[in-house]
Amino acid sequence: MVRSFSSQNAPLSLLFSVLIILNIIICQTNASCNIKDKQILLSFKHGLTDSLGMLSTWSNKKDCCEWRGVHCNINGRVTNISLPCFTDDEIITENKKNKTHCLAGKFHLSIFELEFLNYLDLSNNDFNTIQLSLDCQTMSSVNTSYGSGNFSNVFHLDLSQNENLVINDLRWLLRLSSSLQFLNLNSVNLHKETHWLQLLNMFPSLSELYLSSCSLESVSMSLPYANFTSLEYLDLSENDLFYELPIWLFNLSGLSYLNLGGNSFHGQIPKTLMNLRKLDVLNLEDNKLSGTIPDWFGQLGGLEELDLSSNSFTSYIPITLGNLSSLVYLDVSTNHLNGSLPESLGNLTNLEKLGVYENSLSGVLSHKNFAKLPNLQWLSLGSPSFIFDFDPHWIPPFKLQNLDLQYANLKLVPWFYTQTSLTSLNITSSSFRNTSPKMFWSFVFNFSFLYLFNNSMSNVLLNSDFVWLVHNGLSGSLPRLTTNVSIFNINGNNMSGSLSHLLCHNIKEKSNLKYLSVIDNHLSGGLTECWGNWKSLIHISLGRNNLTGMIPHSMGSLSNLMSLHIYNTKLHGEIPVSLKNCQKLMIVNFRNNKLSGNIPNWIGKDMKVLQLRVNEFSGDIPLQICQLSSLFLLDLSYNRLTGTIPRCLPSITSMIFKNVSQDQGVLHIVDHDIGIIFVISLSLLAKGNDLTYDKYMHVVDLSNNQLSGRIPIEVFRLTALKSLNLSQNQLMGTIPKEIGNMKQLESLDLSNNTLSGEIPQTMSAITFLEVLNLSFNNLKGQIPLGTQLQSFTPLSYMGNPELCGTPLIEKCKKNEAPGEDTNVMAKEEEGSELMECFYMGMGVGFTTGFWIVFGTLLFKRTWRHAYFNFLYDVKDWFMSRWT
Known part of the structure; x- marks a missing residue:
């Protein structure tokens, strides 16, 4: 009876359900935004900097439920705000992305006055401070008073990747303690928040906590127990944590994901790790953990990911790891492990990634180790002591996508050519003897990632997105590249011929080449005029070749170019004006050539590195250099420059200490398609040595020119400088006492000028000084007392006959107090000036009187x-x- 009734009324029930759904949709569509919520949102917007109008729809003219990133419930109450900023930059400078289009300014906590708000995502923007309310001043130290009104029931809060956001106190989060389940503060600066753990320990509902790259230093070793009863995901990677692993960490019995990589933990892994029975992912990569890998790891039966790479583990790989039947990811690379690869690892049938390279493993490696791993997709192995013994007819059960081989003989790994699913190949320090070059290059033609380092081989046409062929003994002409190639590095080979073979062939499609480096080869000829085909280029490095001729005008068509290195070649002539069109150019490195003419006065305002040392440039230093406010390396040494040192140098604000950021001096190039970050290194002559730096120092080097006049006092306002070299010029006058302001100096060279007077007493305050050269001037008097200046050898002061005091052999007179010579000299100079004025007045008076009479x-x-x-x-x- 019931069945019959239900059957007969099914269409009616369905119609009724549809009407309800339509009614809900209509109600939700017609519901207007709550007035109070609207005012809160407008107040929040008022405190923001929105240079490109990301919140242009946030206005009184439109219902706030229709604003960008705002979602409401059927009653018109704001429940969800999602305004992440999307950046797809290929360049990161100073470790920062380009966020000119993102929201910036102050993050006002008034946003939490939205009563129904439960989801807030403002990730990857550019906030810098937190403010309690619109009437409060910017927070530097949060008090216990947080303004009026209750916070909403937010369960999801994401402020991650706001790299400029500094939070000194997290106590404002306590208003969310009863509801918060997801908290992501990755890359937010929490350096001064030392009680973060005790505070977040009060969040019983928190299930996911992400605090990666937050500059954390404390993990509260004294805390015996953490009350994260619901915590499943914990990420503390890439911080400054320097302790043994804390005890409270292993009381989090509900954890399924733990990432502690990129810190400075040390010691052994405690047995209490066994308490984390539910752990699925354990990442301890790149710490300083030592000792042996514990055998009891094998009892963490539910573990799926285990990353112990880049630590200091010794001894063997535990056989018990073969008991982790759920294991999908295992990486023990870059340790000090020895012994053989356990055959028990061959029982991990679910394993997809296995990394054991950069260890001291030994023994026989054969198909038996991998015969039961059908799911393997990523394999990284290699050791100088491995003995390869694979069945030449063995066909693996797996289909690899990524393969890293070290110290391998490719002939002894015949199954390599069966891996037709490979897209990424990394072969280092391996042998290609008795292998067919044609077969190899044909096989790798369509790989997206090809990294070959320190091998011996030959080359042909290349098609991979990423091509890294460094130090492989390659010879002949440069290969041709298809338009698929994005990264091409063939440094340190024996390539010969001209660049035209690489650049001047017909290209029908748009090139994707961003990174081109051919350093340390035997290339010759000119730079060609074919650069117009490669407008996607961001970085070019052509150093240490036999290239001749002039810099071609066609390089000015490279509108995306940011880093240009043409050094240690035989180029001559002037820098073409066409390079003015490369408005994104940040690094110009033309050192060790025969370039001439004046230093260009059109250099772009975004320039960070200008290195023109060892050329034949002449004329004055252009005043336009002072407009390069972002410059942190100015090297014009070993040229023929004349005139005086510009007084306007303090306009280069990046060289003043208060304007220096922690990561300034670093240029990264990022390839998002393959997830690779390149740090652009640079050779600097500083501290008396020519060294390669990944993080550049603040340097001014004007040495070995024909500069004259006094050293401007303004130079010594560049308080961020670490190296100042004005040697081998014709500078005169005294060393200003303002030099004592340059407390960051590590290298100072004023030698071989005609400087006079005493060494200022203020120089003894420069405590970081490692290199000092004041030789061959006309300095006199006692070397100022203080451990710093006395720590140098007499060579730092030689060639100044009237200098005395330690470390020189010449002793100063006992009745001479420090500075006495200066006072006497000052009086003599003063008296001399008075006499000059007296005699000049007499002469003028006599002449005037004579002609009157x-x-x-x-x-x-x-x-x-x-x-x-x-x-x-x-x-x-x-x-x-x-x-």
Whole structure:
């Protein structure tokens, strides 16, 4: 009966359900935004910097439920705000993305006054401070008073990747303690928040906590127990944590994901790790953990991911790891492990990733180790002591996508050519003897990632997105590249011929080449005019080749170019004006060539590195250099520059300490398609050595020119400088006492000038100084006392005959107090100036008086007669007196 009734009324029930759904949709569509919520959102917007109008729809003219990123419930109450900023930059400078289009300014906690808000995502924006309310000042130290009103029931809060956001106190989060389940503060600066753990320990509902790259230093070793009863995901990676692993960490029995990588933990892994029975993912990569890998790891039966790479583990790989039947990811690479690869690992049938390279493993490696791993997709292995013994007819059960081989003989790994699913190949320090070059290059033609380092092989046409062929003994002409190639590095080979073979062939499709480096080869000829085909280029490095001719005008068509390195070649002529069109250019490295003419005055305002050392540039240093406010390396040494040092150098604000960020001096190039970050290194002559730096120092080097005049006092306002070299010029005058302001200096060279006077006492305050050269000047007096200046050898002061005191052999007179010579010299100079003024006045007075008297006698007859009558009367009187 019931069945019959239900069957007969099914269409009616379905119609009724549809009507309800339509009614809900209509209600939700027609529901207008709550007035209070709207005012809160407008107030929140008022405190933001929105340069490109990301919140242009947030206005009174539109219902707030229709605003960008805002979602409401059927009653018009705001429940969800999602405004992440999307950046797809290929360049990261100073470890920062380009966020000019993102929200910036102050993050106002008034947003939490939205009563129904439960989801807030403002990730990857550019907030810098947190403010309690619109009426409060920017927070530097949060008080216990948080303004009026209750916070909403937010369960999801994401402020991650706001790299400039500094939070000194997290106590404002306590208003969310009863509801918060997801908290992501990755890359937010929490350096001064030392009680973060005790505070977040009060969040009983928290299930996911992400605090990666937050500059955390404390993990509260004294805390015996953490009350994260619901916590499943914990990420503390890439911080400054430097302790043994804390005890409370292993009381989190509900954890399924733990990432502690990229810290400085040390010691052994405690047995209490066994308490984390539910752990699925354990990442301890890149710490300083030592000792042996515990055998009891094999009892963590539910573990799916285990990353112990880049630590200091010794001894063997535990056989018990073969008991982790759920294991999908295992990486023990870059340790000090020895012994053989356990055959028990071959029982991990679910394993997809296995990494054991960069260890000291030994023993026989054969198909038996991998015969039961059908799911393997990523394999990384290699050790100088491995003995490869694979069945030449063995066909693996797996289909690899990524393969890393070290110290391998490719002939002894015949199954390599069966891996037709491979897209990424990394072969290092391996042998290609008795292998077919044609077969190899044909096999790898369509790989997206090809990294070959320190091998011995030959090359042909290349098609991979990523091509890294460094130090492989390759010879012949440069290969041709298809338009698929994005990264091409063939440094340190024996390539010969011209660049035209690489650049001047017909390209029908748009090129994707971003990174081109051919350093340390035997290339010759000119730079060609074919650069117009490669407008996608961001980085070019052509150093240490036999290239000749001039810099071609066609390089000015590279509108995306940011880093240009053409050094240690035989180029001559002037820098073409066409490079002015490369408005994104940040690094120009033309050192060690024969370039001439004046230093360009059109250099782009975003320039960070200008290195023109060892060329034949002449003329004055252009004042336009002072407009390069972001410059942190200025090297014009070993040229023929004349004139004086510009007084406007303090306009380069990046060289003033208060404007220096922690990561300034780093240029990264990022390939998002393959997830690779390249740090652009640079060779600097600093501290007396020519070294390669990944993080550049603040350097001014104007040495070995023909500069004259005094050293401007303004130079010593560049307080962020670590190296200053003005040697081998014609500079005169005294060393200003303001030099003591440059407390960051590590290298100072003022030698081989005509500087005079005493060494300022203020120099003893430069405590980081490692290299000092004041030799061959006209300095005099006692070397200022203090451990710093006395720690250098006499070579730092030689060639100044009137200098005395430690470390020189010449002792100063006992009755001479430090600075006495300076006072005497000052008095002598003062007296000398007075005498000069006196004699000059006498001369002018005599001349003026003579011409007044003589001119009057010459032109006025009556005065002339009276004058001669006076002389006759004097004569008569004189004669009468003596007769």
